[in-house]
Amino acid sequence: MTPAPKPVVIGPISPAAGGALYQQIVDRIKREIAEGRLAPGAALPSFRQFAEELLVSVITVKRAYEELERDGIIFRRQGLGTFVAERGHDRSRAAKLAAAKELLRDGFREATEAGLPPHELLDLARDILKEKK
Amino acid sequence: MNPNAIEIRGLVKRYPAFTLGPVDLTVPRGAIYGLIGPNGAGKTTALDMIFGLGRNDAGAIRVLECDHRADEVALKQRAAYAGPDLNFQVWGRVGKAVRFVRGFYPGWDDAYCAELMRVFDLGAQDRIATLSFGARTKLSLLLALARRPDVLILDEPTTGLDAVSKRQVFSELLKAVEDGEHTVLISSHGLTDLERFADHIGLIRQGRMLLEGRTDEIVERYRLAEFFTPDGATLANPAPAGLTILRGDGNRWRALLDQKSDAPAWLEAQRVQNLTLTRLTLEDLFVALVKEQESGQ
Numbered sequence: 102m103t104p105a106p107k108p109v110v111i112g113p114i115s116p117a118a119g120g121a122l123y124q125q126i127v128d129r130i131k132r133e134i135a136e137g138r139l140a141p142g143a144a145l146p147s148f149r150q151f152a153e154e155l156l157v158s159v160i161t162v163k164r165a166y167e168e169l170e171r172d173g174i175i176f177r178r179q180g181l182g183t184f185v186a187e188r189g190h191d192r193s194r195a196a197k198l199a200a201a202k203e204l205l206r207d208g209f210r211e212a213t214e215a216g217l218p219p220h221e222l223l224d225l226a227r228d229i230l231k232e233k234k
Numbered sequence: 235m236n237p238n239a240i241e242i243r244g245l246v247k248r249y250p251a252f253t254l255g256p257v258d259l260t261v262p263r264g265a266i267y268g269l270i271g272p273n274g275a276g277k278t279t280a281l282d283m284i285f286g287l288g289r290n291d292a293g294a295i296r297v298l299e300c301d302h303r304a305d306e307v308a309l310k311q312r313a314a315y316a317g318p319d320l321n322f323q324v325w326g327r328v329g330k331a332v333r334f335v336r337g338f339y340p341g342w343d344d345a346y347c348a349e350l351m352r353v354f355d356l357g358a359q360d361r362i363a364t365l366s367f368g369a370r371t372k373l374s375l376l377l378a379l380a381r382r383p384d385v386l387i388l389d390e391p392t393t394g395l396d397a398v399s400k401r402q403v404f405s406e407l408l409k410a411v412e413d414g415e416h417t418v419l420i421s422s423h424g425l426t427d428l429e430r431f432a433d434h435i436g437l438i439r440q441g442r443m444l445l446e447g448r449t450d451e452i453v454e455r456y457r458l459a460e461f462f463t464p465d466g467a468t469l470a471n472p473a474p475a476g477l478t479i480l481r482g483d484g485n486r487w488r489a490l491l492d493q494k495s496d497a498p499a500w501l502e503a504q505r506v507q508n509l510t511l512t513r514l515t516l517e518d519l520f521v522a523l524v525k526e527q528e529s530g531q
Contacts, residue, residue, distance in 0.1 A: 116430060116515075123450060153408040156401065158266060160433040160448055 109139065109146055114155050122157050126165035128200075134174065134185055135193040145175060145183040172196065236299055239263040239385050239417035240284070245293035247279055254279045254441040256293060261434065264414035266407055268432035268449070269421040272524050276441040277421040278317075281389055285315055297385055311339075316378040317389035318371070322362050328373060329358030332380075339381045347380035353402055367394040375403060379410060386410065388420045392427060400424070404431045429453065429516035439524060449516070456519050457511040459491040464505055474500045480522060490514075490522040 111129035118125055133139040146154065148162040155162065166183060169175045174189040174196075186192070212222050240261035247254040254276040261267040271277050283290050284297060286306055295302035300309040325331035328351075336342040351357070354372040356365075365373065371394055378386055386407075392400045404427060410416050422428055428435065429449060436446040445452060459477075463469050463485045473479055476495020481488040491497055491511065501509065514522070 116426070121450065121454070121513075122430065149412045149414060153405070153412055156405060156408065156430070158431050158433045158449060159264070159408075159411065160450060161430075164450060 109133070109143075109151075111155075114157060123161045123164040123168070126155070126157075126162060127168050130165070130169060131174065131193040131196055134189050135197050137190070139185050139189075141185050141187045141189055143185045145185070147182065235263075237263055239265075239298055240267075240419060241294075241296045242280070242284075243294045245280065245283060245295060246291045247283060247288065248291050252276070252279075252441065254283075257438070257441070257443050258446075259436055259443060260446065261417055261419050263417055264411055265433040266411055266418045266420065266431055267434045267436065268428035269419060269436050269438065270423070270425060270428065270520060271438035275438045277438055278389055280438070281315070281317075281387055281419070281421055284313075284387060285310070312383060313385040313387060314378040314381050314383035315387045315389070316374040316391060318393060320374045322370070322373060322377070325362060327358065328356050328360045328362060328365075331362065331373065331377065332358070335377045336380070341382045343380055343382050346382065347376065350376045350379060350406065353406065354399075368396065368399055371395060372399065372403070375406075379406060382416075384416055386416070386418045388418065388422075390422055391420060392422060392424050400427060407431065425517040425520055426515070435516070437520070437523065444523065453514065453516055453519065455492060455494050456514055456522075457491045457493060458514050458518070458522075459489045459501070459509060459511055460487065461489075461501065461506040461509040462486055464507060467505075469506075470504060473497075477501070478522065478525075480525070490519075 111126070111133055114122055114125045114129065116122065120128075130139070130145075139145075145151070145166070148166055149159055151162045152159040166175065166177075170177060170183075172192060173186055174192050175183055176186050177183050209222060212225065217225065238260050240259065242257060242259040244256045244258065245254065246256050252274070257276070257280065259269075259280065269277050269280070279288075282288055284295055284302060286302055297309050297313050300306075300312070302309055322331045325334055332347060336344075336347070354369075354376055356369065356373060356376065360369075362370065362373070371391065375388070375391055378388070392403060395403065407418050407420075408431065411418055420428070420432065432449050434447065435449045435452055437444045458480075465485070467485075469479070469482070469487060473489070474495065474497050476492035476497035477500065478490040479487060480490060487506075491501075
Protein backbone atom coordinates (compact mmCIF):
# COMPACT_ATOMS: atom_id res chain seq x y z
CA MET A 102 0.00 0.00 0.00
CA THR A 103 1.29 3.45 -0.86
CA PRO A 104 1.48 5.83 2.08
CA ALA A 105 -1.36 8.34 2.27
CA PRO A 106 -0.29 11.65 0.71
CA LYS A 107 0.56 14.41 3.12
CA PRO A 108 -2.56 16.47 3.71
CA VAL A 109 -2.60 19.82 1.93
CA VAL A 110 -3.02 22.68 4.36
CA ILE A 111 -3.81 26.16 3.14
CA GLY A 112 -4.50 29.45 4.88
CA PRO A 113 -7.98 29.93 6.35
CA ILE A 114 -10.99 30.59 4.14
CA SER A 115 -13.63 32.87 5.58
CA PRO A 116 -16.52 34.96 4.29
CA ALA A 117 -15.22 37.66 6.64
CA ALA A 118 -11.98 37.90 4.66
CA GLY A 119 -12.02 39.91 1.45
CA GLY A 120 -13.20 38.56 -1.89
CA ALA A 121 -15.23 35.60 -3.05
CA LEU A 122 -14.55 32.30 -1.28
CA TYR A 123 -13.25 30.62 -4.47
CA GLN A 124 -10.85 33.54 -4.99
CA GLN A 125 -9.54 33.09 -1.45
CA ILE A 126 -8.84 29.42 -2.18
CA VAL A 127 -7.04 30.37 -5.40
CA ASP A 128 -4.91 32.92 -3.53
CA ARG A 129 -4.11 30.56 -0.64
CA ILE A 130 -3.04 27.74 -2.96
CA LYS A 131 -0.90 30.14 -5.01
CA ARG A 132 0.76 31.24 -1.81
CA GLU A 133 1.55 27.65 -0.78
CA ILE A 134 3.08 27.06 -4.20
CA ALA A 135 4.95 30.39 -4.41
CA GLU A 136 6.48 29.83 -0.96
CA GLY A 137 7.51 26.29 -1.87
CA ARG A 138 5.32 24.34 0.55
CA LEU A 139 3.58 22.73 -2.40
CA ALA A 140 6.14 21.43 -4.88
CA PRO A 141 5.60 20.67 -8.57
CA GLY A 142 3.96 17.27 -8.93
CA ALA A 143 2.36 17.40 -5.46
CA ALA A 144 -1.16 16.00 -5.38
CA LEU A 145 -4.07 18.21 -4.36
CA PRO A 146 -7.14 16.74 -2.64
CA SER A 147 -10.19 15.98 -4.78
CA PHE A 148 -12.49 18.97 -4.78
CA ARG A 149 -15.06 17.07 -2.77
CA GLN A 150 -12.52 16.18 -0.08
CA PHE A 151 -11.26 19.73 -0.03
CA ALA A 152 -14.79 21.11 0.23
CA GLU A 153 -15.38 18.95 3.28
CA GLU A 154 -12.13 20.07 4.85
CA LEU A 155 -12.58 23.79 4.13
CA LEU A 156 -16.31 23.67 4.92
CA VAL A 157 -17.34 25.27 1.66
CA SER A 158 -19.52 24.04 -1.18
CA VAL A 159 -18.09 21.64 -3.75
CA ILE A 160 -18.73 24.20 -6.50
CA THR A 161 -16.55 26.75 -4.72
CA VAL A 162 -13.53 24.42 -4.74
CA LYS A 163 -14.27 23.29 -8.29
CA ARG A 164 -14.27 26.86 -9.48
CA ALA A 165 -10.98 27.59 -7.70
CA TYR A 166 -9.39 24.51 -9.30
CA GLU A 167 -10.70 25.53 -12.71
CA GLU A 168 -9.14 28.93 -12.39
CA LEU A 169 -5.79 27.52 -11.23
CA GLU A 170 -5.88 25.06 -14.11
CA ARG A 171 -6.61 27.83 -16.61
CA ASP A 172 -3.60 29.73 -15.29
CA GLY A 173 -1.42 26.65 -15.77
CA ILE A 174 -0.68 26.39 -12.04
CA ILE A 175 -2.24 22.97 -11.55
CA PHE A 176 -3.30 20.23 -13.95
CA ARG A 177 -5.77 17.39 -13.90
CA ARG A 178 -5.20 13.81 -14.98
CA GLN A 179 -8.41 11.92 -15.60
CA GLY A 180 -8.78 9.24 -12.95
CA LEU A 181 -5.55 10.15 -11.15
CA GLY A 182 -6.24 13.50 -9.59
CA THR A 183 -5.04 17.07 -9.55
CA PHE A 184 -1.38 18.06 -9.31
CA VAL A 185 0.81 21.13 -9.06
CA ALA A 186 2.21 21.92 -12.52
CA GLU A 187 5.94 21.93 -13.28
CA ARG A 188 5.84 25.66 -13.88
CA GLY A 189 3.29 26.27 -11.13
CA HIS A 190 5.86 27.93 -8.91
CA ASP A 191 6.90 30.54 -11.50
CA ARG A 192 3.32 31.19 -12.47
CA SER A 193 2.17 31.55 -8.85
CA ARG A 194 5.01 33.96 -8.26
CA ALA A 195 4.11 35.90 -11.41
CA ALA A 196 0.48 36.01 -10.27
CA LYS A 197 1.51 37.27 -6.83
CA LEU A 198 3.71 39.97 -8.40
CA ALA A 199 0.83 41.06 -10.63
CA ALA A 200 -1.45 41.23 -7.58
CA ALA A 201 1.19 43.22 -5.64
CA LYS A 202 1.50 45.66 -8.54
CA GLU A 203 -2.24 46.14 -8.55
CA LEU A 204 -2.34 46.78 -4.79
CA LEU A 205 0.57 49.24 -5.02
CA ARG A 206 -1.27 51.06 -7.80
CA ASP A 207 -4.34 51.34 -5.54
CA GLY A 208 -2.21 52.48 -2.63
CA PHE A 209 -0.42 55.10 -4.72
CA ARG A 210 -3.75 56.35 -6.05
CA GLU A 211 -5.15 56.72 -2.54
CA ALA A 212 -2.01 58.58 -1.43
CA THR A 213 -2.12 60.87 -4.46
CA GLU A 214 -5.78 61.61 -3.81
CA ALA A 215 -4.81 62.49 -0.23
CA GLY A 216 -2.40 65.06 -1.70
CA LEU A 217 0.91 63.25 -1.15
CA PRO A 218 3.57 64.39 -3.69
CA PRO A 219 5.59 61.62 -5.47
CA HIS A 220 8.79 61.96 -3.42
CA GLU A 221 6.92 61.69 -0.11
CA LEU A 222 5.12 58.70 -1.53
CA LEU A 223 8.44 56.93 -2.00
CA ASP A 224 9.42 57.86 1.57
CA LEU A 225 6.17 56.31 2.73
CA ALA A 226 6.97 53.12 0.81
CA ARG A 227 10.41 52.99 2.48
CA ASP A 228 8.85 53.51 5.93
CA ILE A 229 6.46 50.63 5.31
CA LEU A 230 9.30 48.36 4.22
CA LYS A 231 11.20 49.20 7.41
CA GLU A 232 8.13 48.45 9.54
CA LYS A 233 8.00 45.00 7.99
CA LYS A 234 11.54 44.25 9.11
CA MET B 235 -27.30 8.68 -16.54
CA ASN B 236 -29.55 11.60 -15.71
CA PRO B 237 -27.33 14.33 -14.24
CA ASN B 238 -30.20 15.50 -12.04
CA ALA B 239 -31.33 13.90 -8.81
CA ILE B 240 -34.60 15.82 -8.58
CA GLU B 241 -36.62 17.24 -11.45
CA ILE B 242 -39.85 19.09 -10.81
CA ARG B 243 -41.68 20.32 -13.88
CA GLY B 244 -44.79 22.50 -13.94
CA LEU B 245 -45.78 21.63 -10.40
CA VAL B 246 -49.03 23.23 -9.26
CA LYS B 247 -50.77 22.88 -5.93
CA ARG B 248 -53.84 25.00 -5.24
CA TYR B 249 -55.12 25.87 -1.79
CA PRO B 250 -58.03 28.20 -1.11
CA ALA B 251 -55.72 31.05 -0.12
CA PHE B 252 -52.49 30.13 -1.89
CA THR B 253 -51.28 28.61 -5.13
CA LEU B 254 -47.88 27.06 -5.54
CA GLY B 255 -46.56 27.11 -9.08
CA PRO B 256 -46.34 26.37 -11.81
CA VAL B 257 -42.86 25.72 -10.55
CA ASP B 258 -39.79 24.02 -12.06
CA LEU B 259 -36.97 22.90 -9.80
CA THR B 260 -33.79 21.06 -10.78
CA VAL B 261 -31.36 19.59 -8.28
CA PRO B 262 -28.16 18.22 -9.84
CA ARG B 263 -26.85 14.90 -8.55
CA GLY B 264 -24.15 15.34 -5.91
CA ALA B 265 -25.19 18.88 -5.04
CA ILE B 266 -26.25 20.58 -1.85
CA TYR B 267 -29.20 22.65 -3.02
CA GLY B 268 -30.64 25.47 -0.93
CA LEU B 269 -34.30 26.32 -1.42
CA ILE B 270 -34.89 29.82 -0.10
CA GLY B 271 -37.79 32.23 -0.01
CA PRO B 272 -39.78 34.45 2.33
CA ASN B 273 -42.17 32.89 4.83
CA GLY B 274 -45.21 31.52 3.05
CA ALA B 275 -43.53 31.41 -0.36
CA GLY B 276 -44.31 27.71 -0.80
CA LYS B 277 -41.05 25.99 0.14
CA THR B 278 -42.54 23.48 2.55
CA THR B 279 -45.46 22.83 0.19
CA ALA B 280 -42.98 22.00 -2.58
CA LEU B 281 -41.05 19.60 -0.32
CA ASP B 282 -44.29 17.98 0.90
CA MET B 283 -45.34 17.32 -2.70
CA ILE B 284 -42.13 15.39 -3.36
CA PHE B 285 -43.03 12.95 -0.60
CA GLY B 286 -46.65 12.69 -1.65
CA LEU B 287 -47.99 14.59 1.35
CA GLY B 288 -51.00 15.98 -0.46
CA ARG B 289 -51.81 15.58 -4.13
CA ASN B 290 -50.44 18.03 -6.66
CA ASP B 291 -52.93 19.54 -9.13
CA ALA B 292 -50.54 19.49 -12.07
CA GLY B 293 -46.95 18.77 -13.00
CA ALA B 294 -44.40 16.00 -12.65
CA ILE B 295 -41.93 15.19 -9.88
CA ARG B 296 -39.09 12.78 -10.53
CA VAL B 297 -36.52 11.78 -7.94
CA LEU B 298 -33.68 9.59 -9.27
CA GLU B 299 -35.86 8.73 -12.26
CA CYS B 300 -38.68 7.62 -9.94
CA ASP B 301 -42.04 9.25 -10.51
CA HIS B 302 -43.29 10.46 -7.16
CA ARG B 303 -46.62 8.65 -7.58
CA ALA B 304 -46.04 5.65 -9.84
CA ASP B 305 -42.76 4.70 -8.13
CA GLU B 306 -43.63 5.93 -4.67
CA VAL B 307 -42.15 2.99 -2.77
CA ALA B 308 -38.82 3.08 -4.61
CA LEU B 309 -38.66 6.83 -4.10
CA LYS B 310 -39.27 6.54 -0.37
CA GLN B 311 -36.56 3.91 -0.04
CA ARG B 312 -33.98 6.08 -1.73
CA ALA B 313 -34.99 9.48 -0.36
CA ALA B 314 -35.18 10.59 3.26
CA TYR B 315 -36.87 13.57 4.85
CA ALA B 316 -36.18 15.42 8.06
CA GLY B 317 -38.25 18.36 9.14
CA PRO B 318 -39.31 20.39 12.14
CA ASP B 319 -42.67 18.62 12.52
CA LEU B 320 -41.26 15.16 13.10
CA ASN B 321 -42.03 14.00 16.59
CA PHE B 322 -40.12 11.08 18.07
CA GLN B 323 -41.35 11.42 21.64
CA VAL B 324 -43.50 8.28 21.48
CA TRP B 325 -40.33 6.18 21.60
CA GLY B 326 -39.26 7.66 24.91
CA ARG B 327 -35.52 7.29 24.52
CA VAL B 328 -33.11 8.05 21.69
CA GLY B 329 -31.90 4.44 21.45
CA LYS B 330 -35.44 3.13 21.06
CA ALA B 331 -36.21 5.61 18.28
CA VAL B 332 -33.02 4.54 16.49
CA ARG B 333 -33.87 0.82 16.81
CA PHE B 334 -37.38 1.44 15.54
CA VAL B 335 -36.40 3.47 12.48
CA ARG B 336 -33.43 1.28 11.50
CA GLY B 337 -35.78 -1.71 11.15
CA PHE B 338 -37.42 -0.15 8.10
CA TYR B 339 -34.28 0.50 6.09
CA PRO B 340 -31.96 -2.20 4.77
CA GLY B 341 -29.30 0.42 3.99
CA TRP B 342 -29.07 1.53 7.63
CA ASP B 343 -25.43 2.13 8.62
CA ASP B 344 -24.82 1.23 12.28
CA ALA B 345 -21.24 2.49 12.39
CA TYR B 346 -22.25 5.79 10.84
CA CYS B 347 -25.18 6.05 13.26
CA ALA B 348 -22.81 5.56 16.22
CA GLU B 349 -20.47 8.19 14.78
CA LEU B 350 -23.37 10.66 14.38
CA MET B 351 -24.51 9.98 17.96
CA ARG B 352 -21.03 10.98 19.08
CA VAL B 353 -20.76 14.06 16.81
CA PHE B 354 -24.25 15.28 17.70
CA ASP B 355 -23.70 14.49 21.39
CA LEU B 356 -26.75 12.23 21.68
CA GLY B 357 -26.90 9.25 24.05
CA ALA B 358 -29.01 6.11 23.58
CA GLN B 359 -30.43 6.58 27.10
CA ASP B 360 -31.35 10.26 26.58
CA ARG B 361 -35.05 10.87 27.08
CA ILE B 362 -36.44 12.51 23.92
CA ALA B 363 -38.98 14.56 25.89
CA THR B 364 -36.20 16.31 27.83
CA LEU B 365 -33.94 16.97 24.85
CA SER B 366 -33.44 20.59 23.85
CA PHE B 367 -35.06 21.76 20.63
CA GLY B 368 -31.66 21.73 18.95
CA ALA B 369 -30.90 18.19 20.13
CA ARG B 370 -34.24 16.99 18.78
CA THR B 371 -33.39 18.57 15.44
CA LYS B 372 -30.10 16.66 15.49
CA LEU B 373 -31.92 13.41 16.28
CA SER B 374 -34.21 13.98 13.31
CA LEU B 375 -31.15 14.57 11.09
CA LEU B 376 -29.40 11.50 12.46
CA LEU B 377 -32.37 9.25 11.74
CA ALA B 378 -32.41 10.51 8.14
CA LEU B 379 -28.62 10.48 7.56
CA ALA B 380 -27.95 7.00 8.99
CA ARG B 381 -30.19 5.51 6.32
CA ARG B 382 -27.57 6.65 3.81
CA PRO B 383 -30.29 7.90 1.49
CA ASP B 384 -29.37 8.82 -2.09
CA VAL B 385 -31.45 11.96 -1.73
CA LEU B 386 -31.84 13.79 1.57
CA ILE B 387 -34.52 16.44 1.90
CA LEU B 388 -34.31 18.74 4.89
CA ASP B 389 -36.84 21.36 5.92
CA GLU B 390 -35.21 24.00 8.08
CA PRO B 391 -32.49 21.67 9.41
CA THR B 392 -30.61 24.32 11.35
CA THR B 393 -33.46 26.06 13.18
CA GLY B 394 -32.65 26.26 16.87
CA LEU B 395 -29.05 25.12 16.43
CA ASP B 396 -26.18 27.13 17.84
CA ALA B 397 -23.30 28.14 15.58
CA VAL B 398 -21.13 25.16 16.57
CA SER B 399 -23.93 22.67 15.97
CA LYS B 400 -24.69 24.26 12.61
CA ARG B 401 -21.10 23.71 11.54
CA GLN B 402 -21.31 20.06 12.64
CA VAL B 403 -24.46 19.58 10.60
CA PHE B 404 -23.01 21.16 7.45
CA SER B 405 -19.80 19.25 7.91
CA GLU B 406 -21.82 16.01 7.94
CA LEU B 407 -23.80 17.12 4.89
CA LEU B 408 -20.58 17.87 2.97
CA LYS B 409 -19.33 14.40 3.91
CA ALA B 410 -22.62 12.89 2.77
CA VAL B 411 -22.26 14.35 -0.74
CA GLU B 412 -18.52 13.71 -0.99
CA ASP B 413 -18.83 10.81 -3.44
CA GLY B 414 -20.79 12.92 -5.90
CA GLU B 415 -23.70 10.45 -5.90
CA HIS B 416 -25.61 11.64 -2.86
CA THR B 417 -27.73 14.76 -3.02
CA VAL B 418 -29.12 17.12 -0.39
CA LEU B 419 -32.04 19.53 -0.79
CA ILE B 420 -32.39 22.02 2.05
CA SER B 421 -35.07 24.56 2.69
CA SER B 422 -33.66 27.19 4.99
CA HIS B 423 -33.60 30.80 6.10
CA GLY B 424 -29.94 30.48 7.07
CA LEU B 425 -28.67 32.38 4.05
CA THR B 426 -25.17 32.98 5.38
CA ASP B 427 -24.71 29.24 5.82
CA LEU B 428 -26.19 28.43 2.44
CA GLU B 429 -23.94 30.93 0.68
CA ARG B 430 -21.00 29.02 2.05
CA PHE B 431 -22.23 25.42 1.80
CA ALA B 432 -24.83 25.21 -0.97
CA ASP B 433 -23.73 24.57 -4.56
CA HIS B 434 -27.08 25.60 -5.98
CA ILE B 435 -29.80 27.97 -4.87
CA GLY B 436 -33.45 28.28 -5.83
CA LEU B 437 -35.38 31.35 -4.73
CA ILE B 438 -39.15 30.94 -4.46
CA ARG B 439 -41.45 33.85 -3.87
CA GLN B 440 -45.23 33.88 -4.01
CA GLY B 441 -45.30 30.31 -5.22
CA ARG B 442 -42.99 30.87 -8.20
CA MET B 443 -39.33 30.11 -8.81
CA LEU B 444 -37.77 33.52 -9.21
CA LEU B 445 -34.26 32.37 -9.89
CA GLU B 446 -32.31 29.16 -9.75
CA GLY B 447 -28.70 28.29 -10.43
CA ARG B 448 -25.21 27.97 -9.06
CA THR B 449 -24.80 29.96 -5.86
CA ASP B 450 -21.60 31.65 -7.02
CA GLU B 451 -23.12 32.64 -10.37
CA ILE B 452 -26.22 34.08 -8.75
CA VAL B 453 -24.19 36.09 -6.25
CA GLU B 454 -21.80 37.32 -8.98
CA ARG B 455 -24.62 38.31 -11.28
CA TYR B 456 -26.02 41.07 -9.09
CA ARG B 457 -24.40 44.20 -7.74
CA LEU B 458 -25.50 47.04 -5.55
CA ALA B 459 -25.07 50.07 -7.82
CA GLU B 460 -24.66 53.61 -6.57
CA PHE B 461 -24.53 56.49 -9.05
CA PHE B 462 -25.40 60.12 -9.67
CA THR B 463 -27.52 61.58 -12.43
CA PRO B 464 -25.92 64.60 -14.18
CA ASP B 465 -26.89 68.04 -12.87
CA GLY B 466 -30.40 68.99 -13.89
CA ALA B 467 -31.16 65.54 -15.30
CA THR B 468 -33.43 63.05 -13.69
CA LEU B 469 -33.46 59.29 -14.12
CA ALA B 470 -35.62 58.15 -17.04
CA ASN B 471 -38.76 56.40 -15.91
CA PRO B 472 -39.40 53.51 -15.88
CA ALA B 473 -36.06 51.89 -15.15
CA PRO B 474 -35.42 48.82 -17.32
CA ALA B 475 -35.81 45.25 -16.12
CA GLY B 476 -32.65 44.36 -14.24
CA LEU B 477 -32.42 47.68 -12.43
CA THR B 478 -34.41 48.00 -9.23
CA ILE B 479 -34.20 51.41 -7.67
CA LEU B 480 -33.86 50.96 -3.92
CA ARG B 481 -33.38 54.59 -3.00
CA GLY B 482 -33.28 57.99 -4.67
CA ASP B 483 -32.05 61.06 -2.85
CA GLY B 484 -31.82 64.13 -5.12
CA ASN B 485 -29.48 63.09 -7.90
CA ARG B 486 -27.96 60.23 -5.91
CA TRP B 487 -29.34 56.75 -6.55
CA ARG B 488 -28.96 53.28 -5.18
CA ALA B 489 -30.19 50.26 -7.11
CA LEU B 490 -29.96 46.52 -7.49
CA LEU B 491 -28.28 45.83 -10.84
CA ASP B 492 -28.56 42.58 -12.79
CA GLN B 493 -25.31 42.56 -14.74
CA LYS B 494 -26.68 40.04 -17.21
CA SER B 495 -29.53 42.35 -18.24
CA ASP B 496 -29.61 45.42 -20.50
CA ALA B 497 -29.46 47.65 -17.43
CA PRO B 498 -25.67 48.30 -17.49
CA ALA B 499 -25.92 49.60 -21.10
CA TRP B 500 -28.99 51.62 -20.15
CA LEU B 501 -27.14 53.28 -17.25
CA GLU B 502 -24.33 54.21 -19.60
CA ALA B 503 -26.81 55.74 -22.05
CA GLN B 504 -28.24 57.77 -19.16
CA ARG B 505 -24.73 59.20 -18.65
CA VAL B 506 -24.81 58.47 -14.93
CA GLN B 507 -21.71 59.52 -13.03
CA ASN B 508 -19.49 58.05 -10.30
CA LEU B 509 -20.99 54.59 -10.69
CA THR B 510 -19.74 52.23 -8.00
CA LEU B 511 -20.68 48.54 -7.91
CA THR B 512 -20.59 46.60 -4.66
CA ARG B 513 -20.77 42.83 -4.21
CA LEU B 514 -23.76 41.62 -2.24
CA THR B 515 -24.01 38.74 0.16
CA LEU B 516 -26.71 36.22 -0.62
CA GLU B 517 -28.68 37.67 2.28
CA ASP B 518 -28.47 41.24 0.96
CA LEU B 519 -29.46 40.00 -2.47
CA PHE B 520 -32.40 38.09 -1.04
CA VAL B 521 -33.69 41.17 0.77
CA ALA B 522 -33.33 43.33 -2.35
CA LEU B 523 -35.08 40.80 -4.58
CA VAL B 524 -37.96 40.29 -2.17
CA LYS B 525 -38.31 44.05 -1.86
CA GLU B 526 -38.47 44.28 -5.63
CA GLN B 527 -41.50 42.05 -5.58
CA GLU B 528 -43.24 43.99 -2.83
CA SER B 529 -42.86 47.23 -4.77
CA GLY B 530 -44.75 45.50 -7.57
CA GLN B 531 -42.07 45.49 -10.26
